[in-house]
Amino acid sequence: MTNSSQDKAPLLEIDRLSVDYGLKGVSLRAIDDVSFALRPGEAVGLVGESGSGKTTTAMAIAGLLSPNARVSSGVVRYRGNRLPIDDDAAMRPHRWSETSVVFQGAMNALNPVHRVMKQIAEPCVLKLGMSRSEATARARELLELVGIPADRGVAYPHELSGGMRQRVMIAMALACRPSIIIGDEPTTALDVITQAQILKLLGELRSQLNLALILITHDLSVVAESCDRVMIMYAGRIVEDGTVAEIFANPKHPYTRLLIDTIPNPANGKKIIRPIPGDPPNLISRPPGCAFHPRCPSAMGVCATEVPGLDKFGRARVACHLHRSSQEDKVAIHA
């Protein structure tokens, strides 16, 4: 899925990746044929509901899949080299040095019995071979970078507020100077005002350090303000991919359009509630054809039988039969 016409060489390429989970002898496909590229400094939002495969995609990239997961096809390349994403030991030199993850629950991810300074210094000692004093100096620098006074580094995680803990998580993620940060719902557990502070921090760090960001979230409005590009996932597949401006102004996939409509938007002044009928798909009984067709208001006969491919439209991509036919005769796109 590379395209040399784009300005920069991709940092990360995910090529036709599929991951299955083994569960009591049954194999469930969590992500199916996922392909995308991430360029240096780019911020991509991965949006979907529970079970859409957004977290599995991100964990696969970081080589952090759970033991019952199996990469059944596809490759992940970093700067052109294939990553051993299903081999934990072989991924070790790459993880944190090139790709870091900021998890959702900072309280669970931090060690409660160590001072946060020590926890930030740890990767510097282990990964970069720094001495204790060098690592402490680096940790102080990192704390200041994420907006915590360096002297607060003596605190234990429970002495910090939720927002501060999330900042510590970000400092740890930055310790080995990675070029990609994966944020797995990094602001979901936080209050609105704290969320705004953390998103602003991530934005500043991104431009300061030329970081690429993969932001996993279920909240489209978070993506609207902090990403360049959005990928919408549904039942393990990417259904739409495009720039933030494009997707919000002119969503092509019916699911994207309905998803945007569910967000209360005082700016347009219309108090209309448009529910998406039905329930999110179950991995055990994935609908045949396009997985969204049982809930889709524009479903046609072909949608129930044939899986739509992710077709290119300029720099955007859409997987929907409505837009396949529209390539041949340009009618009824907005029917």
Place this chain on the structure above:
Amino acid sequence: MPDAADILRLESIKVHFPIQGGLFDRVLNRPAGAVRAVDGIDLNVRRGEIVALVGESGSGKTTVGRVITKLAQPTGGRLLFEGRDMTSVQGTSALRPYRHRVQMIFQDAYQALNPRHTVFDIVAEPLRSLRLVKNGTQLAERVSEALAAAGLNPPGDFVSRFPHELSGGQRQRVVIAGALAVRPELIVADEPVSMLDVSIRAQILQVLIDLRDKYNMALLFITHDLPLAWLIADRIAVLYLGRLVEIGSADEITFNPRHPYTIALRNATPQIGGNPCRAELPALQGEVPSAARVPKGCRFHPRCPLAFDRCRQEEPPTVEVGSRHMSACWLNER
């Protein structure tokens, strides 16, 4: 503003939790203080009205809900239901008529449902314990009626299922059906959609709005999400550290907020179509202080970018700043 149509009135409700001091404090006879979770709230809800209570974590919004449903006892103030003082009514049998008319919907439908009970048992439980039905036929009728009203159609498909056989949205509907079964006049919904996937949130909101439209039910909707409050509510009350800082119609609070905290909350909320309220205010620093150490003067002053001397000394009164629009800020006096 006493109003004949008020179904519920809170008059300077306070909930202070005492802090157990350490040995040292007790030896020196030092007062240990209190967590002022709710610190003087006046709020009324009218019949058929949807009021949203908006605040961050630690603002006391859930405690207010628990006071109304008699799950927490206020340490001060009065709780009036249809003009009757319910503040000191306690005990299972004395509260039975009240519980019949006021119900609560909790946030986490996974925890609110007993995994070993069928949907029928869950929805029938309040009818049985409040002794609202005479026989099994009547019980079955009321249960299917409640399931249908909560959008679980046809009810026959769901009655014999267990919670693990339901999707997240269906579980929340069962919770709603359980609250509806007794035909309450007021429902307190504590973040009823925040655990749900975005695509099914709208379905649940629609169910709640239909209940108001069909049965003239009043709803107190507790949320942290200002745009969501605007969508569902007639009026919005904004809570900060145990006090209401602003209350008014949903449109007034959204498009013409007067309190700096409401403006900050508005500006911090990510929005697809941009921010409808263009009031300029620098972003807030820091986080909500602990309710055990409420700042002196206006409790918002340490974080308020517009604070001046008076804010640090005196607590601002709640004054009318528009039609049915109240705000507690010294800037209103300028």
